[in-house]
Amino acid sequence: MFNNRKIAEEFLPAEDIVLYPGDCLKLLHTIPEESLSLVITSPPYNIGKEYEKKLKLETYIEQQAAVIRECVRCLSPQGSICWQIGNYVDNGAIIPLDTLLYPIFTDLGLKMRNRIIWHFEHGLHCSRRFSGRYETIIWFTKTDKYTFNLDSVRVPQKYPGKKYFKGPNAGKYSCNPLGKNPGDLWVIPNVKCNHVEKTGHPCQFPVELIERFVLSLTNEGNWVFDPFLGTGTTIIAAIRHNRHGAGAETVEKYVHLARRRIEEEIAGTLRTRPMHKPVYDPEEAGNSLRIAPWKTKQEDKQLRLLENQARYTSK
Numbered sequence: 001m002f003n004n005r006k007i008a009e010e011f012l013p014a015e016d017i018v019l020y021p022g023d024c025l026k027l028l029h030t031i032p033e034e035s036l037s038l039v040i041t042s043p044p045y046n047i048g049k050e051y052e053k054k055l056k057l058e059t060y061i062e063q064q065a066a067v068i069r070e071c072v073r074c075l076s077p078q079g080s081i082c083w084q085i086g087n088y089v090d091n092g093a094i095i096p097l098d099t100l101l102y103p104i105f106t107d108l109g110l111k112m113r114n115r116i117i118w119h120f121e122h123g124l125h126c127s128r129r130f131s132g133r134y135e136t137i138i139w140f141t142k143t144d145k146y147t148f149n150l151d152s153v154r155v156p157q158k159y160p161g162k163k164y165f166k167g168p169n170a171g172k173y174s175c176n177p178l179g180k181n182p183g184d185l186w187v188i189p190n191v192k193c194n195h196v197e198k199t200g201h202p203c204q205f206p207v208e209l210i211e212r213f214v215l216s217l218t219n220e221g222n223w224v225f226d227p228f229l230g231t232g233t234t235i236i237a238a239i240r241h242n243r244h245g246a247g248a249e250t251v252e253k254y255v256h257l258a259r260r261r262i263e264e265e266i267a268g269t270l271r272t273r274p275m276h277k278p279v280y281d282p283e284e285a286g287n288s289l290r291i292a293p294w295k296t297k298q299e300d301k302q303l304r305l306l307e308n309q310a311r312y313t314s315k
């Protein structure tokens, strides 16, 4: 479908890939109405990362609302908009940003289809509350006639060999041979130091997370857009699945990083974690670091004895 993929800096429907080095609102103003099939992004969270200035919460929400309004204007009637977001932290108190953004989408007439929990295992260790190990992705559609290709993102069944044991279908397999619906709790490693996709950006999307949205919410040849592009992950996922990709990024070093990664993706040399790869299990992998050096073998035996006793006595 796409032979000679090129990166443009301005949006024109005839372009293939657009990497705009500047403010997303400026880019959005140049995008025709109803031309985007998927808007997917992770905006700044207003928590003082190196690429953002911490604002009063109301000002931040107003800024987000301006971007969301423009994205909705550019969204096609079959289109979807997905906002990946975490918590704002105010003096130790957490405020889940999706709860503050939700009314902006619904006031614009959008319908929420899922609030996906993205669970990962690595992050900051908190000492005065439980460490945060999930963020959310709120998915809205513009109309009821939205694109949803479930078959393209099904995941392996837990019991593929299970059959109906009675009724008219007795003896037939009871599950969908194409796999099961992935549900709304997604366990996908976040991009931390050991991740193959890690760059110098402090909070990249893993490509596999965006691939799932691109495949399920768009068709080949559609436009996928990310107003806060960062390292270009959204465009990479779009290219990989024969979609057009566009996005804006204000910080020059990230624009360069995004361009380099997009070029590598076009050349087929970008290394990414494959979709559906099981999460690394150190126990299954026999990782020796699983054994606590401060535990003696004797103590371990004693603990196991107690564990076994607990199992017997609870019956």
Ligand SMILES: C[S@@+](CC[C@H](N)C(=O)[O-])C[C@H]1O[C@@H](n2cnc3c(N)ncnc32)[C@H](O)[C@@H]1O
Pocket (backbone or CB within 6 Å): 022, 023, 024, 025, 041, 042, 043, 044, 045, 051, 201, 203, 204, 205, 206, 227, 228, 229, 230, 231, 232, 233, 234, 248, 249, 250, 251, 254
């Ligand atoms: C949370 S990061 C997104 C990371 C991205 N999901 C990725 O996979 O690399 C938000 C990005 O938005 C950029 N940004 C902040 N304000 C912006 C604006 N008004 N227009 C475009 N980009 C902006 C920041 O520099 C930052 O790289």
